[in-house]
Amino acid sequence: MSEIVGVILAGGLSRRMGGGDKPLLALGGRPMLAHVVERFRPQVDALVLNANGDPSRFGVTDLPVVPDTLPGHPGPLAGVLAGMRWAETHRPGARWVATAAGDTPFLPLDVVRCLAAALEGRPEEAIAIPSSESGTHQVFGLFPVSLADELEEGLLSGEARKVMAWIERHPTAVVPFASEGGVDPFFNANTPEDLSRAEALASSSSPKATI
Structure with a gap:
């Protein structure tokens, strides 16, 4: 299988959480981003x-921080594109980028x-996204780098x-x-109430790790 580059999408404006970097909020004694990583x-x-x-605010990780390549915060797909462009330069053998939200x-x-x-067995331009009881989760996906x-x-x-x-302009596989x-595996903490619920879940079941 060709290499897969993972991209954690953390470029949202977090309006429902009051702004700021939602993935850096504490969850279970460490940043929520640590659980995702x-x-x-x-x-x-x-x-x-x-x-x-400023990428230095994510110094808690050892990950390369890749900004959007287009201005104006055009949404999650801008983060997908940024990952594709990074893969083209740094991992030219990669066929796909796999994305995940920084608050899941x-x-x-x-x-x-x-x-x-x-x-x-699907066409080269096919995309796969997951679904769960709460619906489809298009912020998660496996996207061909060739679509950049x-x-x-x-x-x-x-x-x-x-x-x-x-x-949906491309052949699409939806995986349940x-x-x-x-717990919905794609539960994301959008509001302070969601974060409180995630805190309870993390303290009872999430393993510890360092990043």
Whole structure:
């Protein structure tokens, strides 16, 4: 299998959380980002963090911080594109970028493997995304690096501002994931109330790790 570059998307504006860098909020005694890195890093061949602004604030990790290549915060697909461009330069053998949200501390430990399996035998431009009881999760996905130029054109023209609409322009595999212990594996902490719930879940079940 070709190399897969993982991209943690942390470039959102976090309006519902009151602004700031949501992945750096404390969860279980360490940054929420630490939980994401711990679960996602073993699944990919290289891992980067997509975020804008001063990269030093993510010094708690050893990850390369890759900013959007387009101005104006055009949304999650800009982070996907940034990961694709990084892969083209630093991992030219990579066929896909796998994405994960920086506020999903319980993401599946096999999400990349399952998405890759769903693309076997499909066209080169096919995309795989996960789903769960709460719906599809297009911020997570396995995206061919070969779509970088098309994606950039779509973002510049405005045609790729709606994530699912752009994804569905390509052959798409939707891979279902079951809840684990009653918890949606793609649970994300969007609000202070969500963070409180995640804190309770993390203190009872999440293993410790360093990043």
